[in-house]
Amino acid sequence: MNITAPTFEWLELAPVLIVLTAAILGVIIEAAVARPYRMVSQVGLMVVSLVAALAMLIDNFMNQRTGTLVVASMVLDGPAYLAWAALLVFGLLSLLLFAERRLANGATAFAASAAAVPGSLPESEAAVARHEHTEVFPLALFSLSGMLVFAAANDLITAFVALEVMSLPLYLLSAMSRRRRLLSQEAALKYFLLGALSSAFFLFGIALVYGFSGSFGFREIAASISDPVYGRGLLYTGMAFLAIGLLFKIGAVPFHNWVPDVYVGAPTPVTAFMAICTKLAAVMAVLRVFFVALGGERWTWQPLLATIAVLTMVIGVVIAVAQTDIKRLLAYSSISHAGFILVAVVGASVGTAAGASSSVASIVFYLTAYGFATIASFAAVTMVRDAAGEVHSIAGWSGLGRRNPFLASVVALAMLSFAGIPLTGGFIGKWAVFTAAWHGGFAWLVIVAIVASVVAAYVYFKVIIAMFFGEPVAGVEVGRASAFTLVPLVVGAAATLYLGLFPGQLLDLATAVGTFLR
């Protein structure tokens, strides 16, 4: 048997390696640096590493370094560049929220000692000693590196490993809320159990698809679909199981049940990180698995995904109508957005030579617009507080427009973007995914999506009504945040507006490089 040694494309891999190295360094910092200096070193390391990774990514892009990496287990193509850039930017913005201490009188949103039983003596001792959970930074960086690999995976095994690297730290992070710790731990447990189950499905799917094609590589799977050796029973079953694993991660109905509980239970900065980055990485993986590996079977999976898209949009928005908690509302809104993204996935439009909307380009734009609006809304969620911490009930947000017109305007802008109202990035994103779906021959799905959009608009305007037309609630204040929160807030709002007015650049870029390398 002849085994060739793998070659490593170090330059191309550099962005991932930088993040991974920073995560490992972060662990060492936890062990070696004295407690008072940990926070500053971790935050510094995080910012430096993410900026460096982004710089490296841009350098690679300028030098047009593309191709398959590490024996074709990963691929650096246009969509991978876009996804990595987005992951690094949104990773940086949401990790900045992790470092906010000014809002809660010098404490982060994380438990002083996650290992201590809630309500116990060790917990209060840790709190009195002003301990801080700085492990969250290396954990998040590990997760982020997993996301980077997941979005660029070119075979199923790499995808699975990346999925686990991405998910395991998230299970921990969800459990670390400083307040409402039992809720947080319950959320984490739920997330872990369901996540493990979905991973198992995914793994099973891998095994079945391997059985069909004799390979893990996306290219080889695609080749075996056009020239099958075995019957397609294995493939179809495997495909369904892969879909379950992936759809779980993007929060599509009927695999969405974890989303609201985990979003609410997790510390808000972690929720922001999950809502944007996990979704982004998972959607990219969905696109790769379904377009690259299983593209030849699209007539089989399109009806299935179309059904799921309809369910996801409709159930997402309908249940969102009934929500009275802002984080739950954002959770159901995130589910419905997964549905809107699936609309474009189903279209599987490759675009035309003239540059007409491809599914990938429109989804990249959609996710970017969604990400900026999401980071701004979660930053705002961390800022609205009363004596007991963050105020999550929408009733508590009543009259915010009078108390702090700036914050309320930012939230309103984010809500308008979620609702897909023009002049915001969300509108262009919606219009782009609808165009892609129609191009792919799914005009009826566009009509369903539009109906869902009308209901969704009501949901978001409920928040705006509360903020601007309601009476202020006593005791609810907008906390004075430091730059760690204000930067994501302002960047999110500014980018939402920018993408709404000048979407051309990003759309053109996404269209120009939005083709998968197979």
Next chain:
Amino acid sequence: MTIPWLTFLGLVPLVGAVTLLLPVKELARVLGMFFAVITAVVGIVVTTLYVGGAALAEQVPWIQAFGAWWALGLNGMSVLMVILTVLLTPMVLLAEWKLPNAGRWSPQVFVALVLFLESLSLFTFMADDVLLFYLFFEATLIPMYFLIGGFGGEARAAAALKFLLFSLAGGLVMLVSVVGLGVVSTELSGTPTYLLSELAKLPIGTDLGRWLMIGFLVAFIVKAPMVPLHTWLPTTAEQATPGTSVLLVGILDKIGTFGMIKFCLGLFPEASLWVAPVMVILALISIIYGAVAAIGSSNLLRLVAYTSISHFGFMVLGIYTFTTVGVSGSIFYMLNHGFSTAALFLVIGFLISRRGSALVSDFGGVQKVAPVLAGVFLMAGLSGLALPGMSSFVSEFMVMAGAWSRQPWPAAVAALGTVLAAVYILLMYQRTMTGPVTEAASTHFTSDLNAREKWVAAPLLAIILLLGFVPGIALDVINPTAAATISHVGAPDPVAPFGEEGK
């Protein structure tokens, strides 16, 4: 380098709105008026240039991947809508000068929102790219939503939401067609385009064309507002301030009829002819229903809202007669209705500011204590009922003539609407203004119109009379566009349009 006048025109009020984000507090009104007047001046310059024959079209690529352009242009219809917008906005600001501070929101916000809305409406009327039009069309909902929800009656938040959901639902139906047009343009020509001039050339199939046209039409029916999708308007007008209602009914709702001509007729002539019988019937229902509901209204603001539904019926009837005189009349009606409704709403605003109520039953005998106010009210009302000499008369006559030349019976039904108009206007005037001086009138109407209010009313009435006696100044601008529309649709005028046939 040529000056991009159209972009400039739209940007002036936007700059004003942004400036008002600064803490200018007491200066806000003056600053807002300053920007509104500058916009009006630029608007008049643009109109003069247009009438002088200058080519004002602007085209810059906006989203190349999707074939969308920053394309602005004018025709005989849009230039009148521009002039209507730039003239009404400063009048609204002047009329709402004393907007009470009592609400939660400061007048500064009101002024900023009005300017923001003005900018968006101007761009909506000037857009020559379907996506750009859609963008601004939907965006106008944002400032209007806050104008309704932030200022006005007790139930304003609910009214604002109702307005928003109706408009948004209509707009999103249109989005289906907008998306479809982009896809169709790619399939038919190889490259995506949203440019109106390019789209009009595409050989869109009959069935698809009809479906796409319906998408646009639904949005415009909601906007116009036509029965049965009109229910949001009376609620909204009742709750919003009179100034907001002027902007909504006088300007924004015109996008409905404007869009029917520019997009439905312009892009889908065959489908528009196909749908015409339905539209004519809907228009007649709107005319009669609006008039009857106005007669039965006990609230003045609601009453004017219903009269508008009736008037919009006339405009739609004019469009779907497919005669040059009908379409011309319709476009002229859009202009006239803007001014006459503004006059009515604003005078009612003066009444409300004195009496503190908009209920018809709370008035009576005002004529004796505030004769100038009553006189202005009567003039505005007569303009609403299209008395000869008032501008509305000309346009209403043209619409009826157009309808008659196509088929007599719609004109006959519409004529019933003009009779009913006399009833609702004169009844309203009689109930509120004439009769013995009531206690309410003598206690609340201690002052007649003040100087500021006269400055609002005088120009409006002057315009109404001017256009009534010299309609040619507007019709000369309108007629070429109307004729071009009719020839594009391919429905030649019936012979002898003025009633000579049938001998």
